[in-house]
Amino acid sequence: MSDTKAPPASEPDTAETRREIRRLTFRGLLVQAGFNYERYQNLGFWWMMRPLLDKLYPGKAERAAAYQRHLVYFNTHPWLIGPIAGVTAVMERQRANRAENIDDETISSVKIGLMAPLAGIGDSLVFGTLRPILGAVCAAMAVTGNVAGALIFFFGLLAIQFGIRFWTTSAGYHTGVRFFDRISPETIDRIRRGATMVGLAVAGGLVATLLKVQTPWTYTNGHQKIKLQDQLDAVLPAMLPLAVTLLVFVLLRRRVSPVWVLLGTLVVGLVLGYFGVLG
Amino acid sequence: MSLAQAALIAVVVALAYLARRIGGDPGLERPIVLGPIVGLILGDLQTGIIVGGSLELVFIGASPIGGSVPPNVAIGAAIGTALAVGSGHGVQAALVAAIPAAVVGTFFELFAKTVCSFLVHRADRAAAEARGRSIMAVVWAGNAVHFLAYAIPTFLVLRFGGSAIQSLLSGLNEHVQAALNTAAALLPAVGFAILLSVLYNKMLFPLFFVGFAVAAYTDFSVIGIAMLATALVAVIMRRFSSSAAAPPPAPAVPAAPAEKDADSAPAPVTTRLV
Numbered sequence: 001m002s003d004t005k006a007p008p009a010s011e012p013d014t015a016e017t018r019r020e021i022r023r024l025t026f027r028g029l030l031v032q033a034g035f036n037y038e039r040y041q042n043l044g045f046w047w048m049m050r051p052l053l054d055k056l057y058p059g060k061a062e063r064a065a066a067y068q069r070h071l072v073y074f075n076t077h078p079w080l081i082g083p084i085a086g087v088t089a090v091m092e093r094q095r096a097n098r099a100e101n102i103d104d105e106t107i108s109s110v111k112i113g114l115m116a117p118l119a120g121i122g123d124s125l126v127f128g129t130l131r132p133i134l135g136a137v138c139a140a141m142a143v144t145g146n147v148a149g150a151l152i153f154f155f156g157l158l159a160i161q162f163g164i165r166f167w168t169t170s171a172g173y174h175t176g177v178r179f180f181d182r183i184s185p186e187t188i189d190r191i192r193r194g195a196t197m198v199g200l201a202v203a204g205g206l207v208a209t210l211l212k213v214q215t216p217w218t219y220t221n222g223h224q225k226i227k228l229q230d231q232l233d234a235v236l237p238a239m240l241p242l243a244v245t246l247l248v249f250v251l252l253r254r255r256v257s258p259v260w261v262l263l264g265t266l267v268v269g270l271v272l273g274y275f276g277v278l279g
Numbered sequence: 280m281s282l283a284q285a286a287l288i289a290v291v292v293a294l295a296y297l298a299r300r301i302g303g304d305p306g307l308e309r310p311i312v313l314g315p316i317v318g319l320i321l322g323d324l325q326t327g328i329i330v331g332g333s334l335e336l337v338f339i340g341a342s343p344i345g346g347s348v349p350p351n352v353a354i355g356a357a358i359g360t361a362l363a364v365g366s367g368h369g370v371q372a373a374l375v376a377a378i379p380a381a382v383v384g385t386f387f388e389l390f391a392k393t394v395c396s397f398l399v400h401r402a403d404r405a406a407a408e409a410r411g412r413s414i415m416a417v418v419w420a421g422n423a424v425h426f427l428a429y430a431i432p433t434f435l436v437l438r439f440g441g442s443a444i445q446s447l448l449s450g451l452n453e454h455v456q457a458a459l460n461t462a463a464a465l466l467p468a469v470g471f472a473i474l475l476s477v478l479y480n481k482m483l484f485p486l487f488f489v490g491f492a493v494a495a496y497t498d499f500s501v502i503g504i505a506m507l508a509t510a511l512v513a514v515i516m517r518r519f520s521s522s523a524a525a526p527p528p529a530p531a532v533p534a535a536p537a538e539k540d541a542d543s544a545p546a547p548v549t550t551r552l553v
Contacts, residue, residue, distance in 0.1 A: 036395030043421060128342075131342070200484065201490030201493075201505075203474050204491030205501045258350075259350065261472075266378050269465035273462060
């Protein structure tokens with residue numbers, strides 16, 4: 001989705017544009033600063049926009065209005081703040097230049113319109129796909145005592161994050177308010193779905209490869225000692241891990257709090273292990 | 280554990296969590312990263328790596344999405360690793376101690392975010408008079424609250440709670456050891472199930488079993504499945520977009536977020552608790 005269209009005439013030269021995109025990108029790292037339950041990321045968003053607002057609105061009254069405009073409720077995925085930052089910066093610039101089609105209302109509605117779908121993408125792409133995949137691969141390394149697991153996880157995640165941040169801030173800035181003409185809600189929904197599909201398949205793989213639930217039970221058939229685990233494996237490999245995961249999943253779907261599920265699993269595991277049912 | 284070690288670990292935990300606020304959410308608080316760091320501080324990097332990797336699997340699905348308040352993985356990882364190194368009772372004991380610590384740690388996160396809600400009103404008053412400096416003060420006061428809310432409890436538990444848990448663990452017999460092993464083996468199931476419920480979509484759910492079957496019957500690794508799934512999804516997506524009729528024109532400035540499928544998960548936005 002790279003953009004080659006020239007910025008609107010009202011924008012400054014490219015060197016300054018690049019500087020502004022860079023500043024928005026780095027300030028976007030602090031979007032969750034002062035995170036609070038009333039308005040979520042509002043303080044961080046204001047912090048990100050502040051230098052631009054100070055430059056655009058030297059008068060006290062206008063500056064106060066601009067500050068208040070960006071201290072309202074705001075909440076999106078922290079990695080995907082870029083497009084919103086870019087679009088908002090361009091809109092503020094046009095508003096300061098008295099562009100007719102941009103008013104406070106427009107700025108707020110574009111921010112709100114963007115933050116929900118981007119949160120949806122971020123949750124399924126980053127929290128639901130990228131981080132679990134990287135985490136699982138690296139954890140498999142780490143449990144054998146290999147420090148590379150931790151290093152690859154941290155630096156890999158960092159590299160991916162910075163790539164996403166620079167690219168999306170720049171894309172948002174250059175497309176300005178036409179962002180939605182290029183990235184339609186349908187496209188956003190497709191990305192979200194695609195990430196969910198990959199995430200689900202990976203979750204299945206995690207259960208089969210990294211969950212080591214087994215039973216030590218044996219029973220005697222005539223003179224033969226038979227291991228229950230071998231019988232289970234013949235029916236379906238990793239049957240117990242699958243069963244346990246689906247059971248926990250059903251509990252979560254029934255709105256049992258994850259905290260209780262976690263503590264409950266701990267207790268059940270201790271009891272079953274003590275009596276040698278699982279192990 | 281010495282005073283200096285406990286203080287250092289507490290600061291590291293608080294900074295790792297603060298990175299979520301002011302460092303772009305880089306994943307520094309994940310157990311796989313924090314475990315080795317805590318291990319290094321205590322002089323046992325190897326145990327730190329192993330405990331970190333094991334805890335990462337338990338908390339793999341723990342993300343602040345959709346109204347869930349995930350267990351505080353940073354505090355859990357630090358205390359679990361410290362106990363594993365200090366007690367000599369290995370990874371299993373560490374996992375079992377880390378879960379309650381992470382659950383209780385959640386409380387301090389809630390506390391910090393609630394305190395910041397009161398601070399926001401000071402920012403409002405400053406904004407009305409265009410006093411940018413005063414708003415900055417509020418932002419950093421909020422960050423300080425977050426920092427202290429993680430550092431203080433971590434320090435107190437490490438300094439004063441460790442010996443109590445250790446003496447509890449010193450009476451381990453064979454059955455208790457087996458119980459710890461089983462609990463440790465079972466716990467990652469919760470992480471995977473939470474991940475599943477985050478991604479849940481009625482229509483797409485069967486893909487979970489595709490991933491499971493491929494991994495269960497072949498030697499495919501997780502990354503292999505990810506590649507396979509990504510390739511298939513890319514093909515499916517292209518096919519959908521090319522077979523569809525002319526795409527409907529997108530609104531210039533949609534006031535509402537994109538329409539959601541009836542069966543897709545509810546939009547997580549308003550309840551995000553990052």
